[in-house]
Amino acid sequence: MKYRLMAAVSAASMICTLNLAAAAELSFAASSTGNNLEFFRKQFVIFEEKTGHKVNIVSMPSSSSEQFSQYRLWLAAGNKDVDVYQTDVIWAPQLADQFVDLKEAAKDVVEQFFPSIIASQTVNDRLVALPMYTDAPALYYRKDLLEKYGKQPPKTWDELAETAREIQEKERTAGQKDMWGFVFQGNSYEGLTCNALEWVKSSGGGQIVEPDGTISINNEKAAAAIDRAKGWVGTISPPGVLAYQEEESRGVWQTGNAVFMRNWPYAYSLGNGADSAVKGEFDVTTLPVAALGDRPSSALGGWNLAVSKYSDDQQAAIELVKFLASKDVQKARAIELSNLPTLVALYDDQDVAAAQPFMPEWKPIFQDAVPRPSATAKVKYNEVSSKFWTAVHNTLSGNGTAAENLELLEADLTILKGDSW
Known part of the structure; x- marks a missing residue:
């Protein structure tokens, strides 16, 4: 009886050890504009409860130019301290070689996004970032x-x-x-x-x-x-x-x-x-x-989610990217922050329309958006x-x-x- 109890305790300890080993601690570099960081913190609580992974925020300046300069320095140095980057729509061609190809990982959801936005994040047939929200002033x-x-x-x-x-x-x-x-x-x-x-x-x-x-x-x-x-x-x-x-x-x-x-x-x-x-x-x-x-x-603006190729926890980082680009999180972002979704279906969502009645007014603005010459x-x-x-x-x-x-x-x-x- 004593042997069985010890074996059970040993097995339970092994399971706990395996679970701890499977959990990752991720770092996410994100813009500090508006209530962006506050929103992420709330979503990370949900993500951590669902996956066991912990997420730490690396707060970036609200200036996209300053963000890009810092990102480029980190990535050029092969920095392992940041796993996931919040990226501007124009950065894909410049940073593509430093990011993981998400094409295979996102194949089950990619058709839900606006094709033009997916195309903007595809470089040499590699999907280097998953769209989180789109932008047009x-x-x-x-x-x-x-x-x-x-x-x-x-x-x-x-x-x-x-x-x-x-x-x-x-x-x-x-x-x-x-x-x-x-x-x-x-x-x-x-x-x-x-x-x-x-x-x-x-x-x-x-x-x-x-x-x-x-x-x-x-x-x-x-x-x-x-x-x-x-x-x-x-x-x-x-x-x-x-x-x-x-x-x-x-x-x-x-x-x-x-x-x-x-x-x-x-x-x-x-x-x-x-x-x-x-x-x-x-x-x-x-x-x-x-x-x-x-x-x-x-x-044309918009922000996306990219996984660093230098990350030691790429699978967990991909989980985080797919979570933040998911329908539930984009819906919450649209309702709470008035950010334009990159998922087609959310423009017909009654909750989004009720919370942000201006969004239909943004359609002609978005349709006439002009891309910067990054491509x-x-x-x-x-x-x-x-x-x-x-x-x-x-x-x-x-x-x-x-x-x-x-x-x-x-x-x-x-x-x-x-x-x-």
Whole structure:
């Protein structure tokens, strides 16, 4: 009897040891924008209960440019400390060789995603990241102020500037001394590439580098679009906008000190939060164009999940990626954070529609989204973008005209391109 008891205890101990050995401790690098980290922490509790794996968050800056620089350093060094990376839609061609191919692991779910988004994360027939949520910015507007002054949401950039200036002046006269007409992301980083691409593309000025590899940015329409934006700084936009990223813009907007804002979907739920001065007082529409008849252009964004090829726990990391990209988690993210799902079925989900009635309004914004030229420039994209946002920031700051800076940019990009991208 004693022998049997000892054998049973020994067997139980062996099972526990095996279970502990099977459990992994993962590190996940994620953006600190908005309530992103708080959301992940809640989901990791569920994941840990289901799998036994533990997940630690490596908090990254909200600036995507800073994130990319750090990721590239870690991956180039073969860093084993991070197992899963939250990745921007544009990084797939640049970091593909450092990530695990998820094609086989995701074969049971891949058809549930928008094909175009899966394609954006597929490099040389390898699925290097699984889509978590997609993104396309919109024009946020204070519907209470537009109604107050008998205005409609602007269709053109000039109409936006005129409406913003008029309401800004009248609100300041009425005592709102901190009111500004329009806030956007003017800092010298990837966000400015997105903003400026929208100004240029919606003005008929191309998309920096065309899909066939042609460097198209040095043209009159592109220069006019950027010079137009320069005219906003210090008039309808605060001088400090030249240092704004997404969160700084949202800060001005959410305290009730802007008529219009260009931002991503995440700002919608935060703007309707209990602590928001604009709760229930705003709406969204497509970004303006240069002239009626032009197509609106929103920079295609989105965030994905990639497994480092240097991870010692790749299977557990893949489990985490599939969990975070799953229907349940994407549904929770859509409801709680107003992030756009990458799963087709969730756009017909009644709970999502009830919680975020704006999402159907985002469909035309998403449909008109323009990709940054990462697929064309491939591993050189980061340098292309950096040179572009620097040229734009110089113009906005008064360091040369748009025409002068775009001519220099074309020369730099030609050298960077060499014989081919």
